[in-house]
Each structure stands twice: as structure tokens, then as C-alpha cells.
Amino acid sequence: MNQRLITSVLFFSLTLSLLFLSCSDQAHTIKMKGSDTEVNLAVNLAEEFSKENSDFSIAISGGGSGLGITSLLNGQADIANSSRPLTEEEIHLFEGKNIKLKTIVFAEDATAFVVHKDNPLDEIDLKTLAKVLDGNQKTWNEITELNLPINIYGRQSSSGTYSFVRKKLGIAFSQSAKEMTGNAQILEGIKIDKSGIGYVGAGYIAANAGANQGIKVLKIKENNTSESISPLDQQAIRDNKYFFQRPLFQFVPEKSWAKVEPFINFEMASEGRKLIEASGYYVLDK
Known part of the structure; x- marks a missing residue:
């Protein structure tokens, strides 16, 4: 095998490795945006979740429910925290972009x-x-x-x-x-x-x-x-x-559900529910 071919093979292998690592990291990177009411609770839940799932990275920011929902529409978030349900206009916008959502009601405020x-x-x-x-x-x-x-x-x-x-x-x-x-x-x-x-x-x-x-x-x-x-x-x-x-909502695009589901399961399980209560919110009966 000549030197040029060896170099090409090594470059191709390196590219595949980087691509694999990038996809792997992306599969464990969650972006959560939205309700300022929920932001402290989300941070507390994410910190506890990360202790048991160190391969996950969760970025959280507030700014209001509307900002979180808009971020979902623009593909800039995996979870929108919202202290209100979607408006009729927002529902139509998601339908227009063919974005299907899962809705989680995880606490009462x-x-x-x-x-x-x-x-x-x-x-x-x-x-x-x-x-x-x-x-x-x-x-x-x-x-x-x-x-x-x-x-x-x-x-x-x-x-x-x-x-x-x-x-x-x-x-x-x-x-x-x-x-x-x-x-x-x-x-x-x-x-x-x-x-x-x-x-x-x-x-x-x-x-x-x-x-x-x-x-x-x-x-x-x-x-x-x-x-x-x-x-x-x-x-x-x-x-x-x-x-x-009022109930507190989380909206998740179906395309993000696979990577988000472990976090959602954590917050809905006993440890997450205890943390929700300890943070001053109220858990809902299952």
C-alpha cells in the first residue's frame, strides 16, 4: 500500500471516529429552554440525574414559556418547559412544520x-x-x-x-x-x-x-x-x-424523545418526585 493510500485510509478512519463520537455526544446532549418558573427545578433535577448518568449533558436556560416553545419550533431545543398549555396559534405552527410533540405534565405550581x-x-x-x-x-x-x-x-x-x-x-x-x-x-x-x-x-x-x-x-x-x-x-x-x-408542562418533539426519555423517566420516578416536592412544587398523583 503506497503512502498516499495509507494517508487516505487513516484520514477516512479518523473522520468516521470523529463522526461516531459526535453522534454519540449528540445523543446524550439535551437542550432545555423556557419557563422561568420551572428553571430552578429543572436545574435541580438535571444535577441529580447527571450524578447517575454522567455521560449526559443537559443545558438549561429560562426566558419564558414562549421562548422555550419558539425554540422547539426553530429546532433549538429538545425540551420546552412551559407554565401554560400551547395556544391555538402555536398548535397550528407546529402542525405547519409537521413537528409532533409529546406533552408531559410533571408538577403543580x-x-x-x-x-x-x-x-x-x-x-x-x-x-x-x-x-x-x-x-x-x-x-x-x-x-x-x-x-x-x-x-x-x-x-x-x-x-x-x-x-x-x-x-x-x-x-x-x-x-x-x-x-x-x-x-x-x-x-x-x-x-x-x-x-x-x-x-x-x-x-x-x-x-x-x-x-x-x-x-x-x-x-x-x-x-x-x-x-x-x-x-x-x-x-x-x-x-x-x-x-x-396550575400544572407545569414539558413539550418534547418526537424526534428528541429517544434521548430525552431517560431524563423524563427520572423526574417522574420516586427520586425525581421527592426532589420536585423538596423544591417547593407539588407532585401529581399518577
Whole structure:
């Protein structure tokens, strides 16, 4: 065999080896994007999963449910975390691209409404909350002795939590509402603003020891005569008593299912379910 042929054979063998390694790595590389509500939980689950499956690499980012769903449409993710179901428009977009999805409902979350720790308000009914968030009630002294304007800290329109709260209350958010990128930014804003009110994932507060320092979680009443329920009351959530509780979704393209399935199986098994609960969320009965 001449030198030129030997070189060609070696190059071909090396190319095949690199291609095999690349395919192997790709088969164990998972990209997960979407809901800021779910991102901390996803990180915790991925860390535990990786301890037993060191050959897997899982990249996780937030940015909102809408971003995760768009990433699936663009082929940039294997899992979209979403705190809301797909819209009719999104369903049609997936159908138009012939992308078939598997839908997993893996946990239950509650949305918490928070104010500054010095705000005298402890509970709020839905009618008053709606007036506050849509801008019809502009000052705190209409419902408390606090003589300050109301500053609203909310999410961007791509957020599943934004859509969830808006639909549950049947409102459009005030145009003066501050649009924040996530739970942490909302909480940090309210901690330094005695006028502030915002909404965050209850699981985020429960899972982060310092998250509730400087803020107060409001109890929610459906009307003036109903019971006040806290989103941090696990039994109330299990009994489906809290008005702002919802399922958490994961959408997976069928083409990604083979590599994603071991992770999904982990989070749905006993170890994953324990971690979901420990992170401040609620597991669903199988």
C-alpha cells in the first residue's frame, strides 16, 4: 500500500471516529429552554440525574414559556418547559412544520402575590387584586393606611405566568406595570420598593431560603366571605383550594424523545418526585 493510500485510509478512519463520537455526544446532549418558573427545578433535577448518568449533558436556560416553545419550533431545543398549555396559534405552527410533540405534565405550581414586608396588607380578594393589576386602583390608601402609589412588578408577555394571571383575573395589565425578566428580578424590586406588588412562582420562594426576606406573601380570597389561602400552604394546594395554581408542562418533539426519555423517566420516578416536592412544587398523583 503506497503512502498516499495509507494517508487516505487513516484520514477516512479518523473522520468516521470523529463522526461516531459526535453522534454519540449528540445523543446524550439535551437542550432545555423556557419557563422561568420551572428553571430552578429543572436545574435541580438535571444535577441529580447527571450524578447517575454522567455521560449526559443537559443545558438549561429560562426566558419564558414562549421562548422555550419558539425554540422547539426553530429546532433549538429538545425540551420546552412551559407554565401554560400551547395556544391555538402555536398548535397550528407546529402542525405547519409537521413537528409532533409529546406533552408531559410533571408538577403543580402556585403563583404567589408579594408586597414589601412593611406593607400592612396580609390578604387580598380577587376583585381588588384585579383592580390593582389593571391599574384601576392606583394608590394603596384605598385598601390600607399606606399612603403611597401602587407600583406593579410583572413579567414580559412571553411569560406563561403573565398569561396565566391575566386570564385567571380576566384583565389586561396596567400599561405602567414594570416588565421584569424573572422571579428574582421581581422580588429584588419589591424588596426595595414599599409601593411594590408583584407575582412570582411560589416554588421559587419555597426553594430559595433568602427569597422571602424583605417581602410578604399575600393570602388570596376569592371573595369577601371566602377563606384566605396561602400559596405556600401545601395541603391547600393538594386539596385544589388555591385560586392561582396550575400544572407545569414539558413539550418534547418526537424526534428528541429517544434521548430525552431517560431524563423524563427520572423526574417522574420516586427520586425525581421527592426532589420536585423538596423544591417547593407539588407532585401529581399518577
